[in-house]
Amino acid sequence: MAQLGFFLGSLGGLLSVAFGAFGAHGLRDRLDAYSLGVFETAVQYQFYHSLALLIAGLLLVQFPASSLLKSSVVLFVLGMFLFSGSLYVLSFTGIRWLGAITPLGGLAFIAGWTCLAAAGWQLLGQ
Template sequence: MAKLFLVVAAMSGLMAVIIGAFGAHGLKDRVAEDLLVIYQTGVQYHFYHTFALLAVSLLLLRYPQLGLLNWSGGFFIIGTLIFSGSLYVMALTGFRWLGAITPIGGVVLIIGWLMLVAAAYKGVGE
């Protein structure tokens, strides 16, 4: 899983740069200011959780026996897709009802962090 998470983290970082640049340069005059702020929030959390996934992949190289790290990485991937993805689509389409989906992604991200806390408590550093 470490290699998979590392590849996904690298691709996620690549996509976050591309999506962020598109928002900053391609959407500036095409999307309402409030929707552009929503879009940038998606990019911001996308980057945060790319780095979190990268950390999980590196921890897995050192602590492959900690299954909670696998859960953490999986939740980070799914949560980023739901959280940032819903914000991207909402900003691009103006479908504000997608804002009701975004918190689901946030909860999934929180679970990812809880799994990382549990992994740290259970065995990282021992």
């Protein structure tokens, strides 16, 4: 799970930079201001949680048995898929009902951070 977290965090960071550059240079004249803002929000949250995945992956190297760290990896990936993924699709298609999926990704992010915090509390208290 440590390798997966580190790999997906690195891949997510790479894609965040690529999507951010694409948004800044390739989409500015193609999307309206609202859709471009939605796209930029997706990029930001993907990048932040890519860093969180890297942290969780690195911690899992030191604490491979931590179910809380493993859960945080799964929840961050799920959150990136649901939150950022729904916003990417929304920005390109304008399908508004996709906005109903986005909060589920936000809840996954919150749960991931909660697991990461609980793991830190548990592991640092040893």
